[in-house]
Amino acid sequence: MLDCNPISTLLDPNQKLTKSQCPTETADIEEMSQKPYMQAVGSLLFAAQLTRPDIAYAVNMLSRFGTNPGKSHWAAVKRVLRYVKGTIDKRLTYQKEHSEVEGYCDADHAGNLDTAQTTTGYVFLLQGGAVSWASKLQKRITLSTTESEFVAMVASSKEATWLKGLQREIFPSTPKLTILYCDNKGAENKANNNSYSDATKHVLIKLKYLHQRIKNKELKLVHVSSDEMIADALTKGLPKIKLEYFSKKFRLN
Incomplete structure (x- = not known):
């Protein structure tokens, strides 16, 4: 090649x-x-x-x-x-100024045509560039977009906890709150309000886990439009313009 x-x-x-x-x-x-x-x-x-x-x-x-x-x-x-x-010359770049960890999470519900599994994608930025990211199939088949978003949020929040702990070891004065950007308002509202009337047990557990993190002010869900959801690049194939735009958001220059 x-x-x-x-x-x-x-x-x-x-x-x-x-x-x-x-x-x-x-x-x-x-x-x-x-x-x-x-x-x-x-x-x-x-x-x-x-x-x-x-x-x-x-x-x-x-x-x-x-x-x-x-x-x-x-x-x-x-x-x-x-x-x-x-794109062989592209590389991740970072800024010198101190910044906080911020994450983006997304899910492509039932995107796997063979198994109907959903792909979870998340990326965390620090010092202006991507430091942690993942693209992987969810183990359980989810029955709705909201449920698949919950699973992605939980996976992302676990990674956020680890990254924030590492950052606080290096900089003890770092606030414990992590901003996590999402593009599904339904899932965000249910996580913030701890409400999901028709959920099965495994969904309720994820919901309560997210709500507890939010209640303890360790996690804050912030809505972002799908056009700015950079984790979209980790859940599906994208056209040229969108892929280039999100790559720049990763600070992959």
Whole structure:
């Protein structure tokens, strides 16, 4: 791929990758076994976890097909490599002035076409740049957008607790409150008011956990428009303009 043509988007917005595209014929399986699929995904995963939040969703999604990748999956991996080649000079940058931890969380409800699982995405900024991010499938299948947002909020709040603890070790005077930006007003209102009348037990536990954090002034949910929800880049493939805009918000320059 050293001589490949660079490309400006990670995934083809008109293509959905599923397990139905995995080979079933012996000849096709043998052909694909000769491709360095997992080696390529593993190398990309290393970058996605440490320095490149912009490719995290694409790489984690492609890793799901590692046991039996198809031609479409291999083409998608090469597309990510073409994107990386075109953005090879991008790096995370930070400002010198002291700042507080702030996070963004989002969920793509039932976005996995094979299992109907939801993807959780979150990113935390400190000193003006991204310091922690994740793109991963939720273990439980959620029955509504609100429920999937709760799960994403809980995962994000746990990471916020750890990051805030680390920051307070370095700077003891740091306030304990963390701002978490969300774009689902329904989930925010229910978490702030501790109200969810038709919830099952596991949802109620998450609701009470969030409400307790809010009540103790450890967490504050702040609404942000979907156009400014930078964690969106960690839950789905995005068009060029939006991906570039969110990458700048990560301070990936």
